[in-house]
Amino acid sequence: MKAAFVKSPFKFEIREVELPPLKPNDVLLKIKASGICGTDLHTARTEAKDWQTFGHEIVGIVEEIGSCVENVKVGQSVLVESGSFCGTCEDCRNGRVDLCHDRAPNVFIRAEKENLTMGFAEKVIIDKQNAVPFEGVPFEEASLVEPMGVALDLTYTVDPRLNDDVLVVGLGPIGLMAVQIVKAMGARRIFVANHSRSKIRIDVAKSFGVEDVILVDKTPISSYKFPKGGVDRALVTAPPYVIPEVLDVMNFGGVVGFIGIDYGEGRFIKFDANKFHFNKLQLRASHAVPALYFPRCVDMIKSGAVNVKPLITDTFKLEDIGEMMVRAENEKDKVIKAVMLD
Template sequence: MFAAVLHEEHSIEFEDIHEQPLENNEVRVKVMAAGICGSDTHKMRTKWKYGFPAVMGHEFSGEVIEIGSKVTKFSIGERVVGIPLLPCYECEYCLSGEYSLCENYKMIGSHFYGAFAEKVVVPEKNLLKIDDLSYEEATMIEPLAVALHGVQGIDPKLGDTVLVFGAGNIGLLTIQALKIIGVKNIIAVDVKEGNLEEAKKYGADFTINSLVEDLEKLVKEYSDNSGVDIVLECAGSAIAQEQSLRVVKKHGKIAYIGIAYEDIHLPEDSFEKIFRHELTLKGFWNSYSAPFPGKEWTNSYNLIKQNKVNVKDMITHRFPLNQTKEAFEMILKQKELHKKVLIIPNKEM
């Protein structure tokens, strides 16, 4: 089969590789669409930790084309979405149903060949049926589940004022989820005007460009001078991670969703707000709960299926498999404005 293969020095080459053998409990999926995640592009900027050659791609959907002898839940021809996390099912966290905290997890697209390929092999447990949902929309189930893991976990209430740092893909999905819950006001913060315009389109009531505007002053103005009830940090920015402590009200809650890519050093007055204001800080990693893969995944599927979350318009670019390298170059060099970028290994007939 053909695949976009990652080699040393972050080189991606379009190559003909051997198909992986199929175990008794596994399914072979013809990949119809696969999304490029922000974590994929981050890995291209830093050191790849998982060995070469590699095939990335963990946001994907496709058609079942082969099943192992012990597979009972899927049939040839069914449409499915892939679940990339492979928990160990044996550590204390897995045994308590907290799969996102698994001590010995593996990931499709990191530890194993992923979906930037014509086909991918997936354990039966790591697939969900998508019925007639489009393959492209189904690729957005995974990032929406990441957003919902944080939103559901921080538990916003009807009437809350909530601030979202970062209006990228996860931020926009978070804003849409908050709108469904019925929070009073949503404030989107970013440093790019284009992202803030998108945030308005997807439900933000107020926007702040923290690069050129007075963040704390405007937050007070938009929150009756008290600060926001909840902050969801989706940017993975050291600056935003610190600013989150400054804009939340006393007894407020902060959800850290964005991956930290650098050290964060807190000024004394920011750190003091944690205990003087009795704040609740929670981190949210990945998107899983019990029963695996969890309500984050089933809710994401239903929200997209019922058109309650608009993911279709978030897909801005599509590249064939043999142009995966060009897709990454476009993102990394910011050649064009984009949101979700898809790789299309096999065209639907």
Template structure:
């Protein structure tokens, strides 16, 4: 098969790899029909995540058609059109039993926090991802779901991470009717978080970013007030003025570790491979929210220590909530919103790139060229 392959920082190409095989009775092999590049993939692309090994195939957002199932699979059959959550989970451990699918205890021998993630380095289990023609899907009776007939494929692929994560970010904010919600970051997750805030009763939604095209999308797609932080001496002072000097009720960090890394990371990454990220957005959330408010963290942070204003959070009496999204838990309600016309996930898609041109796709997305907000990858499997 043809697959995207990592060859080192900023070096990816499409190569021939063996089609994955059934390794366990609970596995399925899925022929990928549509995948996506996620902002968090750029941390891997820049060589700034620990244990990203040469030869790895990235991609944790994908949908496809079941090609083969293991002898133990009961819920799927060959030919089913399926959507696959970005996290891998067993469905039976202590955490899965409580709906904490992203914290599964049985799928990642390399960590005690996050479970397994497709195509996201060996720190997340070492599973190859879906930026390929075929992918092995473990625990196939648990994670994937058959795509409803009424759901378009371009919408379904965004339900595997970006939309579910943005919705989860708003959910963790505990938004109540009339709340002022500020979202830092107008990438796909931030856009979906802002849109979801309205669905949860927000009275005002503000989005902060520095890219004009993303702020424009936040206005048209999420119907949010937008502000470019580069146009203000202190964006927090401006936000306080906008909120009667109290601050927002809920702040959502949809930025996390800057995908380009900071200077220290670029200097040390060759040996240390640290992607903790500057905590600027998180500290802005802590500063921007009112006393007694809630900070929801959706941005991806690595294992590096960061100078977070934890004392300020404590003294303000803030509630901090965060996690990797338990994707499948979000799907029933999101299906309702899409069917009712409240959400059209593919509205954030800006580029559709053939798998053979994925290196150029990564470059466009990484360098923020051509107004790129969300690129989809179209494999060539027949």
């Protein structure tokens, strides 16, 4: 079978590989769709010191199962949890699977270390716990369930309330899905902030019914005139350097959640702790590992609460992964989500 390999900076190869025999808890998938994530771009940019497989937003059809697999059957369509919970640690036993540190073998760790491939390949072997059956959603749309779980985790972390004014910073796929989720949860007004060069992302956000778009290269977030003076909740899907400015526009008792990361000096921020304290603000980190909420995300696509179709700007074949990765890196003003289809 064929699999794509990456080595930084942005070198790609398609190789013939042979998968090992299945272990009792293994599931062999024929990959039907796999999305390019910002993590994949980071891997291609600097992380892949040696050749490695990559891709984790995976949808497939079960082709073979191990002797102890009972949760899925051959021929079923499944989503792949990019990282699952173990179910046996103290946090899991206490009902906080979202805090699990002793995760079961998952596609992130096991596939790379044991040469079981990753998402940009013809097939992948996963642990049975990572396989989530689904139906009624096209494969390319289902590939967005993994990042939608990230958007949902961020939204739950921020906990927007009915009639809140909400700010979403960053209009990548996660930000655009978060806009829709926040709206479904009853937000009164949703403001979004993004650079003006990303016209396609801005147009999609407007189609979702946002109150206004703050073009950060023309109007700093801190100088925007919000109807209530500020916002009640903010979801930051951009690098950490924007957080201090977002804190400046929070209403009394406001909550800011973030998932954006950076490296080097960019990972540090500085803000007025006294203002933060006296305004009773909260800053909460979202890190969606283990990957959760897949069935709920599928239901949201089916119900129309979240429309992922406008986010899929590009589809491609496995053999074109290198070209598409370069385009996704260099043409962020045109590419929102690129999905490999079988």
